[in-house]
Amino acid sequence: MEQFNDDKMRLLKIATDLFFRNAANNLEIAITKHPSGFTFNIINLQLKTNFSSEIYLVGQCKCGQRFETDPTFDELYAWLCTNFSAICGRSGLIGGWWDDESFFFFDVVAVISGRENAMLAGRANGEEEIYHPYSNRSIKVPPLPNRYFND
Secondary structure (H helix, E strand, O other), rough: OHHHHHHHHHHHHHHHHHHHHHHHHHHHHHHHOOOOOEEOOOOOOOOOOOOOOOEEEEEOOOEEEEEEEOOOHHHHHHHHHHHHHHHHHOOOOEEEEEEEOOOOOEEEEEEOOOOOHHHHHHHHHOOOOOEEEOOEEEEEEEOOOHHHHHO
């Protein structure tokens, strides 16, 4: 019985490694083919391209990572392993994009319905911008008015 459990664990480790390698490989392709940015679904390992006009994407706390160059395969693999629970806990979507300063970003994104809800989620997560995939544009998240900080 112990041998069976050991074999089962080895098989699980191999399957997990293959999944992360396949996901990292697909992310490398997405970065190359979609330099302006993309949304990737970790569940089916495909790009997510169809969003309604009411949907906004909001980055999640402590999941984002900035890269000074194209992330390497090993960096993608490590980021996926580190953030897998957060990715699966939030719709399974990853956002990737280049900023104006030539840094590449990865983040776990939540799908939020409605601009106001997305703005609130963005503020709560400390995000500077939210993303509207239907129009393919980022929207600045304004800071809370000072009246919320007065005692």
